[in-house]
Amino acid sequence: MQVSITARLPSGRESVFDNRVGWARTYIKKAALIESPRRAIYKIAPRGLDVLKSNPPRIDNNFLSQYAEFRAFRTPRVQDGQNELPTLNLDEGNTPEETLQEAYERMRKALENELLERVKACSPAFFERLVVELVVKLGYGGSLRDAGKAIGKSGDGGIDGIIKEDRLGLDLVYLQAKRWETNVGRPEIQKFAGALQGHRAKKGVFLTTSEYSRDAVEYAKQIDSRIALIGGAELARLMIDHGLGVSLVESYNVNRIDSDFFTED
Helix, strand or coil: CCCCCCCECCCCCCEHHHHHHHHHHHHHHHCCCEEEEECCEEEECHHHHHHHHHCCCCCCHHHHCCCHHHHHHHCCECCCCCCECCCCCCCCCCCHHHHHHHHHHHHHHHHHHHHHHHHHHCCHHHHHHHHHHHHHHCCCCCCHHHHHHHECCCCCCCCCEEEECCCCCCCEEEEEEECCCCCECHHHHHHHHHHHHHCCCCEEEEEECCCECHHHHHHHHHCCCEEEEECHHHHHHHHHHCCCCCCCCCCCCCCCCCHHHHCCC
8 A cells, every 4th residue: 555655644653654664664573574683673584585585476465474483473372371362463565553543533533423412402501511521622712611601691792601711801702602403504603703892802723513505614703703613523522622521531651662772982
């Protein structure tokens, strides 16, 4: 599978190219095709020379599986040496990190969908409290108590709430929240923008459990007021990112060898 030289893993911490090169080096070394006499130095092993002489059309996991060392690496034994752990089922061409992160992305997407459905099924009063907690977790509104007092009390020309942009209240952000099933169109954003102008405000946040029409998005980009549009999908992502409505079930750390630790003077 070909990938761009600039493509990165879902985590964004490493490029796909570097990750695959690193695992290719590990796999070939485990199959005893190359050797590493010292840190950052690799050379081809006698078995590797034999492989090159045979000129195989492709060197992949299937090819390397002919070697017992590689099979042992792919199927590690538990400490008592009696039972074997199941082999990680990797898609052809994917490294363990890619497979793990792709599985994580699928699980997260399913959680986002389920979370949004739960939010849509909630009462308007609960949705209002949800918005309060979310904006505070995002760093706005001052305290939860202050934000709770400010949201849901206005009802003034398309404004659902007014919150502090910072804890000192040096600037204000105006809110509009819609627990809708249908997409929010341009007229709703126009009304919200008009309400902002009526308050001489420049910043607003529009939240909805649905999404926005293309005209609504384009209109929000063109006007002077800065209006952040948070649709249902982003709402669910923000809730997960900030631990709202979800709880941690399990956490995994992925470690690597620290080569500097083993450097001898």
